[in-house]
Amino acid sequence: MRRPRDSKSFREFDIVRKFKLSEKNVEKIDLKGDLRVALIFPNSYNVLSSSLGFNIVWKLFNKIENVRCERFFYHDDFVKFYSIDSLTPLDEFPIWAFAVNFENDLLNIISILKKKSVPIRNIDRRPFDPLVVFGGALTYTKLPVFDIIADVILHGDFEPMVENLDSVLEYISREKLVEKMAELHFASVPVLRKKESEISKISDLNLTIPASPIIFSHGEFKNRLLIEIERGCVWNCNFCMMGALRKPARFLNIETLKRLIMHTETCSVGLIASNVTDYPWLEEMLSWLEKNSIKVSVSSLRLDRLSKRFVSFLKRSQHAFTIAPESASEKIRKILGKNFTDQQIESALVVASEAGFREVKMYFMYGFDEEEESDLKKIGWFVRKAKRMGYRVKISANPFIPKRGTFMQNRKMQDLRVLKEKEKIIKNTVQHDASVVFENIDLSFIQYTINSAEGDMLHELIQNFENGEKLKFIVQKLAFK
Structure with a gap:
């Protein structure tokens, strides 16, 4: 790719090039096909680096x-959007496949479409526009907003899809490609009013190699080989989409795990699972x-399944101990x-302290109708308990957002004014005993709206995005309806 001449x-170009140079390939990926597919991660490169899927x-x-599939990521300042793999501009790819894992990824997807002059609504797209495909974690549920934006939605695990996609992906007109994609049982094609007949699920993680082909020098798991040892979840938390929509839990065999690590000759790995402590061969693995x-x-990991041996083992590689009580x-x-x-x-705090951890991060949610002030103040009690054990304490506090497909899907997100009052209570009870990071309530509300909106509310949300309204304005306009 020839370097661009204008400075912007x-x-x-140079930002993307430097990220590419920082990557270490542990598996050779051949880029040789004629049909160019842009696989777009609608978030930062750092987050992409931690996304094994x-x-x-x-x-x-x-x-x-x-x-020929090449990777892209989102950056607020980008206009051209160059691929990581060959530094080719996004405009040169006829298929744009977005990995949609979180509701607010949609904000960045819309930003990309607008910057590239691609209509947000699928019904407005022209024959020369790219084919917009959605996949990723959010496709396990059915979000009405997807039906407005995506040309094609691929629901579920990607591994079983490959053989079917091999028979339909070819260099043909956009219209004919849409028609062929509609034949896939795991695909929804909204413009043709075609729904998926089933969600794609891999039955056995050992059938493919669930490891990253690249070791990244950025992100949460930098300089580590990422390996998925569990997909799905054995638990049934009432608020969580993972346990509700991605059963049964499937595990990577211990012998496969050993072979993967030995083959790449790495000395550092990141183990990806809904709960690493649920792994059936945990002791043998350790x-x-x-x-x-x-x-x-x-x-x-799950705090009620921690052994002293496991926590001591983690201390050799991690400086901070992280748990998610969810509520105090x-x-x-x-x-x-x-x-x-x-x-x-x-x-759990005692076990980690005895293992030598001196920093703990705890995740809490707030914003439940049954919640009283005393429930929120209990966070301060846990903070002071941890501090007396010698910990530096960090708190992450996020408003409860009901999600489709979960046991709590019919609940409503609490009024923004109520949530801000609860924020104040948490700040006051923690005081200077811990550092507290709150998720932005406006972004939380947009996340809730994207997940739950239907009918008029959904079309108004899309209209606001099309008009380029500021996020604060959209929240004020929709939150109090």
Whole structure:
């Protein structure tokens, strides 16, 4: 790719080029097909670096004979959008496949479409516009907003889709490609009023290689080989889409895990799972990793299933201990389906302290109708308990957002004024004993609206995006209807 001449485009080009140079390939990916597919991560490069699913999809797309798939990421200042893999501008790709994992990714998708003069609504697109395809975690549920924006929605796990996509992806007109995609049982094609007949699910993680083909030098898991050891979840938390929509839990066999690590000759891995502590071969895995001096970071763990051995093992690779009580109140935790006690939270803190951890991060939600001031003040009680154990304490506090497909989907997000009052209570109870980061309430409301909006509310939301309204204005306009 020839370097751009104007300074603004070159700065954008150079940002992408430097990220590419920082990557270490551990698996060769051939980019040789005629049909160019832009696989777009609608968030920052740092977040992309930690997204194992995105990088597995990139690898699998390039196994399709006719396809040349290249990666893109979002940046507020980008206009051209150059691919990571060959620094080719996005305009040169006829298929734009977006990985949609969070509702607010849609804000960045809309930003890309507007910057590239592609209509936001699928019914307004022209024969020369790119084919807009949605995949990713949010396709396991059915969001009405997708039916307005996406030309094609691929629902579920990507691995079983590859064989079917191989038979339909070819260099033909946009109209004919849409018609062929409509034949896929896991695809929705809104403009043809065609719904998926089933959601694609991989039955066995050992059938493919659930590891990243790249080791990244950026992001949460930098300089580590990412390996997925569990997909789905064994638990049934009432607020969570993972447990509700992605059952059954499927695990990577311990022997496959060993082979993957030995093959790449890495000494650092990141284990991806809904709860690493649910892994059936956990003790055998720990023994093998210890024997081979492999450092490990984990994506998530359950505080009521922690052993002293496991926490001590983590301390060798991680400086901070992270848990998600979700609520400081046992009453609220029972409503959420998180049935562990105050004593179990305290025991987890003790075990980690004895292992040598001196920093703890705790995740809490707030904004439940049953919540009283005393429930929120209990956060301060846990903070001071941890501080007496010698911890530096960090708190992440997020408003509760009801999600489609979960047991709590019919609840409403609390009034923004109520949530701001609850924020104040949490700040006052924690005071200077911990650093607290609150999720932006306006962004939380947009997330809730994107997930729940239907009918007139949905079309008004899209209209506001088309008009380029500021986020604050959209929130003020829709929040109090």
